[in-house]
């Protein structure tokens with residue numbers, strides 16, 4: 203059964219015409235994008251601009267799965283985690299039924315070439331072995347799997363979704379669209395095509411938040427502003443890190459790891475983490491601990507504390523450029539909202555003791571220290587990922603807000619792409635977010651994602667009126683519910699290696 207021809211009533215509204223129509227092959231065309239485009243996030247390059255950049259860097263965007271370079275712009279996305287029950291059957295279906303649906307980077311860039319529901323697929327180490335692909339991927343975290351990675355600050359797997367514990371998950375299928383109906387139709391036809399060749403292990407449905415919160419994560423902050431500009435894909439906006447293609451795509455210029463099998467070229471390691479966010483509890487903490495400074499109301503003081511924990515205001519405006527109050531216009535302006543590097547613009551030097559404009563421990567400063575490191579962003583000692591996650595779970599209810607207690611789980615379905623998990627996500631989590639001694643001394647944990655195996659976390663520098671003040675966070679506002687490490691192969695690797 204072909205999968206890409208299932209039409210639902212909801213999807214009809216976005217279909218403008220049929221490019222080709224035979225009794226078995228209907229190619230459906232979109233008018234509206236399946237991606238979101240909130241103000242403040244970098245817009246995607248046009249197909250022509252991306253093709254020109256790709257051709258100059260000698261990479262083939264038609265062969266690279268669409269999610270890798272695009273970033274956090276999905277409207278709705280389902281993560282379908284599966285096990286391979288019958289490898290021979292699965293390989294056959296991977297070639298005949300899944301591969302034709304795998305959405306490339308080029309296809310995602312233009313509404314007219316986007317499918318009704320985009321599909322990407324990635325495999326865990328045990329998944330590759332199930333397919334009898336035994337090459338070493340030269341990536342230690344990937345080889346071991348996330349559940350045995352001791353480097354992430356999780357208190358073991360006690361808080362984990364049980365299905366993530368163990369090695370049963372062989373792969374994940376990502377389905378993205380603008381309606382749940384589209385995703386559900388695609389999933390239903392996919393399941394029917396795959397039959398008994400796979401077992402369904404776990405699913406997580408993500409969705410952009412509604413209305414004015416579109417593009418904002420559940421704590422309320424605009425997310426996805428500062429993904430790096432990958433050489434061969436886009437030209438950088440002011441302040442955007444420019445990173446070598448090989449920092450994200452295996453086997454390309456700048457990939458620091460050698461010895462990968464040739465079929466892995468133009469794939470990328472996909473880190474998945476289900477990160478639960480305790481939003482009412484986070485808000486209560488801010489309300490109880492406002493920054494007290496002349497001229498600030500308690501509400502202003504609470505907002506300032508939240509912004510300093512993140513390094514940006516909810517609008518996306520960086521606290522380094524707007525240290526006292528949110529500037530929504532700055533947040534919306536992609537020519538300015540990423541244009542800072544923590545150094546004094548006139549001297550070019552970072553003040554290593556002054557945290558009044560931005561704490562050294564702020565989430566965005568810990569995960570991308572910019573000039574703090576004293577290294578160019580494209581240096582081989584720097585560390586970058588492409589973030590491509592999406593919020594999951596409902597909006598906070600009135601009852602949850604008034605009781606300051608989470609009743610229904612919500613959070614971030616965190617996805618990161620990189621050519622090395624050890625140099626990418628794992629490095630950021632372990633050696634930057636969780637490490638208290640960081641660039642300019644004892645700065646404490648990243649107050650958003652820093653993890654101390656469930657124990658309380660000391661954070662320094664949050665109070666601009668008293669840089670010596672330490673704040674102890676007894677609650678983890680972000681709780682890891684676990685995940686897995688995957689490899690997202692090129693389309694040609696699926697065709698020529700994984701499905702044969």
Ligand code: HEM
Nearest residue numbers: 419423424425426427428477566569570614630631651680
């Ligand atoms: C629920 C968990 C998380 C939340 C709520 C969150 C939220 C945010 C927000 C609001 C931003 C600012 C917007 C932007 O610059 O794009 C950001 C940036 C960033 N986050 Fe997170 N994040 C989470 C988890 C993580 C994790 C697990 C990592 C990696 C270990 C990470 C790495 C980054 C990076 C690299 C940036 C960009 C920093 C920059 O370039 O200035 N985040 N995050």
